[in-house]
Structures are given as C-alpha cells and as structure tokens.
Amino acid sequence: MVNGSGDPPGGAFENGELHNLLSEASMEALAVHRRGVVLVANSVFCDLFGYEPSEVVGMQGQDFSAPEHRHVIDESLRSPIEETFEVFALKKDGTRFPAEVRGKAVFFKGRKVQVVSIRDLTEQKKVEQALRGAEAQYREMFENAADGFYQSTPEGKFLTVNPAMAEIWGYRSPQEMIDDIDDVAQRYVEPGLREELKRLLEERGSVNGFEVEIYSRTGEKVYTSLSAREVRSPEGELLYYEGTVLDVTERKRAEKELQDSEARYRTLVETSPDAVMLVDFSYRVLTANQRAAAMLDYESPESMQRENVLDRLLPEDRFPVYEDAIKAIVGGGILTEEYPVVRLDGSQFAAEVSIAPIPRLEGLPNAFIVVVRDISDRKEDELALRRINAELQGYAHTVSHDLKSPLSAVLAAADVLKTLIESPETEQNRENINGLIRSISTGAGRAMSLIEDLLALAEAGEEPAQVIEVDVEVVLEEIKREMAGEISDKGLQVKLADDLGVIKANRTHVYQVFSNLLSNVLAHCDSARPEVEITSLPGAADGEHRFRVRDNGHGIPRDMQENIFLPFSRGKSGKTGIGLAIVEKIVQTYRGEIDVWNDGGAVFEFTMYDAPLDSEAESEGQ
Secondary structure, X not given: OEEOOOOOOOOOOOHHHHHHHHHHHOOOEEEEEEOOEEEEEOHHHXXXXXXXXXXXXXXXXXHHEOHHHHHHHHHHHHOOOOOEEEEEEEOOOOOEEEEEXXXXXXXXXXXXXXXXXXXXXXXXXXXXXXXXXXXXXXXXXXXHOOOEEEEEOOOOOEEEEOXXXXXXXXXXXXXXXXXXXXXXXXXXXXXXXXXXXXXXXXXHOEEEEEEEEEEOOOOOEEEXXXXXEEEEOOOOOEEEEEEEEEEOHHHHHHHHHHHHXXXXXXXXXXXOOOXXXXXXXXXXXXXXXHHHHHHHOOOOOHHHOOOEHHHHEOHHHHHHHHXXXXXXXXXXXOEEEEEEXXXXXXXXXXXXXXXXXXXXXXXXXXXXXXXXXXXXXXXXXXXXXXXXXXXXXXXXXXXXXXXXXXXXXXHHHHHHHHHHHHOOOOHHHHHHHHHHHHHHHHHHHHHHHHHHXXXXXXXXXXXXXXXXXXXXXXXXXXXXXXXXXXXXXXXXEEEEOXXXXXXXXXXXHHHHHHHHHHHHHHHHOOOOOOEEEEEEEOOOOOOEEEEEXXXXXXXXXXXHHOOOOOOOEEOOOXXXXXXXXXXXXXXXXXXXXXXXXXXXXXXXXXXXEOOOOOHHHHHHHO
C-alpha cells in the first residue's frame, strides 16, 4: 500500500492504519480518495495501471479514465449514492481497458473518504462480446482447439465438451462422452478430488492447473490438468462450471523419468568410492556424500555443512586450489590436480582433486562440484614400481657389468689356454697354463656367486613355507657362532636383549634377516670399539613383532639411505650387494616395513607379523 502527504495531511493516514483499512480486499485493485484526489493505493492498483507507487498519490480520479468517461467519474463524485458502474480505464502507457468501479464512502478519523475497487473487465468483455457477436467463431475455436473445453453441472454431468476433450477421455465424439458420463467423480482415480475441486471453486471462483488422474473410456489412466471457473446467474446462483483440460500424461511420465534419473544419480553419488561435495563460492560445503564424511573423518555428511574445504588442505596448497577454481569458472571446464588432503584428525593422504563449476539457468556458475579421490594406494604402487624399476636396473647392471666381467675373463683365459696347449711343453708354459686355470676358476666362482645372489633375492620375496614358532634369540646365537671368526677379527661386541620373543615364520627367513643385518654391521661399522645392540620393541597388536638393530659407527650417509635397500646398490666401499635388499623383501613378505636412520650410529628398525602356522612343519619342529 502506498500513501501520500495530500489532504488530509501527514499523520492522518499512517501506513499501518491504511494497511489495516484495505487489507480485507488486498486481492483487488484498491484506492482511497478524498474529493477525487488519490490518497493511497495498493500494489494491485499500481500494477493494473502501470504506475510506480510514488506516482499514484495525488493524482485525480479522472486521470485513470478514458476522456469520454471522465464525466461519469465527475457524476460519481457528486452523487451521494454508492453505486457500481463501468468505464474505460486508462493506463499510464495509454492502453484502455474496460473496468468495473465500485465505491464506498467511509469515515476515517472524522473525515469522509471513499474506498474505490476497480476490476479489470477485459476478459469478461471479451467473453460477452464473443457470446453476443461471434458465436460461430467461438464454436469453430471450440471445435478445433487442441485443448479440451467443457461445461459441467455441479453434480458432475457434462453439458458441453469439444472434440479434443472427448479424445482425451477416449471417446469417438463429444455426444458419446456426454451420454456416457453422469457423474464425472466416478471417473476420478481419487474420487475425493472432485469435492476438493468444488471447494476450491467455491472459495476462489476459479482454479488453474488442478491435476486429476482419470479413467478413460477404455479404463486407461490419463493424467489431466484442468482449469475451471464458476458460472453464476446475475442473482449469484451457480449455474455450471466451465474450463479447459490438458492431457499431461507425457509430462508426468517425463517427470517420473526425471525423478528416477535423479534417484539414480543420487545413488551413484552416494555409492561412489570418491568424496563428492557441492561447494559454494565461499568454499563452504553445501552438501556432501557419505564417502566424503568417512574419507575426511567427519561424523556425517550433515556435520560437514558450512565447513571450509580449504581447511582440508595444507596451507601452502590453499592458494593454488583457489587459482584452480578461478580457472574452472573462466574456462568452464574441469580441472584435476593432486594435493595432500588433511583429515579432521590431522592425518594426511594423497588425493586427486577435481573441480568443476555448476552453471545456473543464466549460464553463470554459482557453485562447484568437488570430487576427491584417495590415491594413496596408487602412489604406493607408483613407488613400488619405481623400486622395481630400480631393481631391474640393478639386475641389468649386474648382468651387463659385474657378471659380464668375470665371464669375459674366463673367455679370454680359455682362448689363451687353447694357444698354450698347442705350444711345446715347458716349465714356463705349465705355469702359464696353471695361472689361466686359476683365473678361469676365480671368474667362474665370481659369476656363480652373483647368480646365487640373484636367486637368493628372488626367493626372498616368496611366500614363507614350513612356518613354525621360531625363537629369535636361539637363531641369533647360531649366527654368532657361525660368524665368530669375523666377529673376533672385527672386535665387534654383540649385545642381545634378554627377551627377543618367538615369531611364527620360516626359520631360514628369520636367519637371513638377522645374519644380513649383522653382516652389514661387520662390513660398515667404523667405530674403534664396534658394538651392535639387537632389541625387541613392544608390538601394537597381537602377532606383531618389532626389532631394532643399532651400531655405534658413524652411520649411513643421507644420500645413500634412500637407496640402501635396492639390490646391488654401492656402499661407501664402492662394492655392491644384496644383503639389505633380501632383508627388506623378507620383511615385506611378513606384511612388515623396515626403516633406517642415524642416531649415534646406523639404526635399522623393522616390523614382522606372524604367518599362519604350518601344522606339519610345527609338528616336525617339536
């Protein structure tokens, strides 16, 4: 409702009071005037005449009437009789339309004012004109319309239907339909909707888009959308209903398909192995699937709402993600990058993050779809592949260099030996032959040793056979006895913890792990008084065994630690070996891990898990 500062002056018609005055008829175009000057008008009035609210106040009543009808407005203002009359009203843009004007005098704060209700009669006049002067044209339209037209009694008997209406209901002609149906409510799939329609028509006078599922003549269900209005006599008596009917069966089918499609996509999102989130331009989560909550350590998808997704990234990655989002908006595509993602508990995992803008109907994006895929396993596989490639390079180097060298020496010695055999037998010749035989033996021995190392490395990764309960201390005492000479020569003091435990494993595997680690200490510990300490650490779960091997040398150079478990990697001495590579493979066979660092010397710490016992091997061990 708008008001102004005319007569009566400001304060007499406060906004709240005027609103209360006209709220009872807020669906109509209403205005209040005094002596022809508009004091206030509601928004329906302003919209009807095309004026802004501020323009209406202070205008004369005649300003809203066509020139030829302004005298009618004057007579109405002078007449003490309240009446309803029709005029051609005039919009701001000059458009004319027939209008019904009703006025009522009221007293407000001791002053007499008039409340005017204006109803646009354009449609009514068109109908009247059609009924009076264009019955044939109306009939043609009625008969040939694509929509169904009808008239029916309040009791549900059709008075008139057009061919389209008959076709929708499955009849061959309008008359066949009229004759066949006595109560349309009996054709409603939900009969109670007929009473609901009548109630709405009684309340509103007309209804649009009322959906009803009906049974056709053949019993087939048809979805219809009808618009209806009451037709009353001048005395207000309800004569009949009339309206239009649309067959919306295909639309309903399409809506059902859309709902099914949405359900399918919702199922896809909810069952996706990836985290899927809808994120606004403030990077706040609007919705998320269950996988997102589980992956990021939230209690539920609901608990993620309004969370800032940038908080789930490392600080140094947040700006790059922001830039990626801008690129996605500008380019309209999908951007995919890899980032470390931080869970709610602070732990991290490698992730592939995809960002795609979601456009509105206007084509401008208003949110992002963010998909996070955990690629930790893939990264581990890539790391494992790199290690395998490094191992293959080590094998290739061994075959091409370390193995080729002694074999070349053997071949060369064989050629020379062949020549010497054909030479006259002399003492010098015999010495040369014996030297070549020793060279061939040495070269063959080196080649055989390398081949045995390769076989040992390959066998280290095999599943353990003959699994028994192995007392680790007993195995280490055996190793000490077998290496007693080397230990004594080195002056190495071997310290064993009191309780190293019993592990379910292949005994040879346990022997290889500790003997290779001890051999590594013998080869590389450069302390004046070398010591090695072997201890057992508490396991975090049943069947878990943790061990630590620490020496007191200068440790392992940092640049060598990364490749120390690669086969045939060269140590500080320049020699190649596979001892530590065998250790790692055996540890991994028992689902464990091994790590190395320096702490007052080289420290090797590894974990092994019990393997399933071999009952036959266990019996033999007992």
